[in-house]
Amino acid sequence: MMPTTTRAFGAPMTYIQGPGEFNNLEAYSRAFSGKVFFLIDNFLFPDFSRRVEEIYKDTESSCVCEQCRGECSRSEIFRVAELIKKSGAGLVVGVGGGKTIDVAKMAANELSLPYFITPTSASTDAPVSCIAVIYTDSGEHAGVASLKRAAEIVLMDSEIIAKAPLRLFRAGMADALATWFEAQTRERSDTPNNIGKGYRRCKAGMAIAKLSFELLMEDGLKALQALENGVITEAVENIIETNTLLSGLGFQNTGCSVAHAIHAGLAELPQTHSYMHGEKVAFGIVCGFIFENMPKEIVDTVMRFMTAAGLPVTLKDLNVEPTRENAFKIADKVVNRNKTIYAEPLVITVDTVLAAVLAANALGEAYQKGKA
Numbered sequence: 001m002m003p004t005t006t007r008a009f010g011a012p013m014t015y016i017q018g019p020g021e022f023n024n025l026e027a028y029s030r031a032f033s034g035k036v037f038f039l040i041d042n043f044l045f046p047d048f049s050r051r052v053e054e055i056y057k058d059t060e061s062s063c064v065c066e067q068c069r070g071e072c073s074r075s076e077i078f079r080v081a082e083l084i085k086k087s088g089a090g091l092v093v094g095v096g097g098g099k100t101i102d103v104a105k106m107a108a109n110e111l112s113l114p115y116f117i118t119p120t121s122a123s124t125d126a127p128v129s130c131i132a133v134i135y136t137d138s139g140e141h142a143g144v145a146s147l148k149r150a151a152e153i154v155l156m157d158s159e160i161i162a163k164a165p166l167r168l169f170r171a172g173m174a175d176a177l178a179t180w181f182e183a184q185t186r187e188r189s190d191t192p193n194n195i196g197k198g199y200r201r202c203k204a205g206m207a208i209a210k211l212s213f214e215l216l217m218e219d220g221l222k223a224l225q226a227l228e229n230g231v232i233t234e235a236v237e238n239i240i241e242t243n244t245l246l247s248g249l250g251f252q253n254t255g256c257s258v259a260h261a262i263h264a265g266l267a268e269l270p271q272t273h274s275y276m277h278g279e280k281v282a283f284g285i286v287c288g289f290i291f292e293n294m295p296k297e298i299v300d301t302v303m304r305f306m307t308a309a310g311l312p313v314t315l316k317d318l319n320v321e322p323t324r325e326n327a328f329k330i331a332d333k334v335v336n337r338n339k340t341i342y343a344e345p346l347v348i349t350v351d352t353v354l355a356a357v358l359a360a361n362a363l364g365e366a367y368q369k370g371k372a
């Protein structure tokens with residue numbers, strides 16, 4: 001229980017989403033003084049640096065493009081911060097996936113500079129949050145850092161998002177699907193949210209988390225169908241907003257619980273390393289249904305949605321054999337070396353979590369075989 005009744009809500013200054021919006025970056029960056037420093041994903045660097053240089057050519061603004069080398073580690077943050085300092089930039093723009101975005105956020109924060117975030121996929125809800133995940137240089141999880149300031153602009157270009165592999169979009173849907181269930185848990189246990197040092201949830205955070213769930217149920221499958229056919233529809237725009245803005249504001253302003261705790265447990269198994277954040281969270285949602293013994297109707301609605309969307313609902317879907325030994329490894333991490341599960345106002349032991357993992361796997365198998 002929290003020692004305060006103070007509630008808080010945090011968000012980026014501005015969120016912009018639409019086809020072709022990337023081309024307007026120069027216009028948006030004019031409000032800031034100095035050069036614009038672009039930190040671009042390694043893998044996307046040739047395409048996007050060319051595109052950025054084209055946008056800034058023949059304008060009064062100037063820009064510099066640098067590659068992110070990969071992990072959001074202390075050494076990479078320091079290296080990028082030094083490059084920004086040397087460039088004399090007054091604004092930082094992160095372009096790419098989660099790690100590049102986090103390095104850009106952290107380096108800008110080191111220098112107390114304003115920053116924009118321009119994700120190239122809708123694969124997680126991290127872009128709008130004031131949190132960065134820190135890794136060691138060898139890629140091991142090393143903690144979560146809270147940022148001093150929010151992004152000036154989070155910009156989603158729907159055309160760029162639609163061209164990213166569908167697997168990323170699908171994983172983002174799973175990350176967003178966890179938000180409302182986890183928010184309700186945090187409300188039940190009255191545990192602090194992810195704003196600053198942690199406050200009580202504003203009603204706004206809960207309302208936004210709920211809307212992410214409603215939009216996924218309404219438009220999630222329609223959006224996947226449209227993207228499979230290479231088109232952007234209103235449903236696609238709604239789910240880009242859901243995966244990024246709504247789920248991001250939802251989780252930051254309410255908090256995570258069992259689905260993300262199971263994600264951390266799964267990440268202990270090397271065979272899951274090639275799976276995305278949202279894919280592990282997807283199976284975590286199924287575990288949450290068992291752990292919290294959720295009502296049958298809601299479980300049925302969501303399991304049908306997840307199987308239709310092609311999201312992982314079993315251990316096998318994540319390349320993990322459904323053995324007691326593997327379930328123990330997951331549960332041990334969840335209970336003994338991770339704090340997230342303790343947002344659950346329930347009995348938390350290795351046995352209760354292990355039981356949830358194995359029963360969730362059986363539930364997922366039943367739905368996949370049409371026997372539920």
Ligand SMILES: [Zn+2]
Binds near residue numbers: 260
């Ligand atoms: Zn997440």
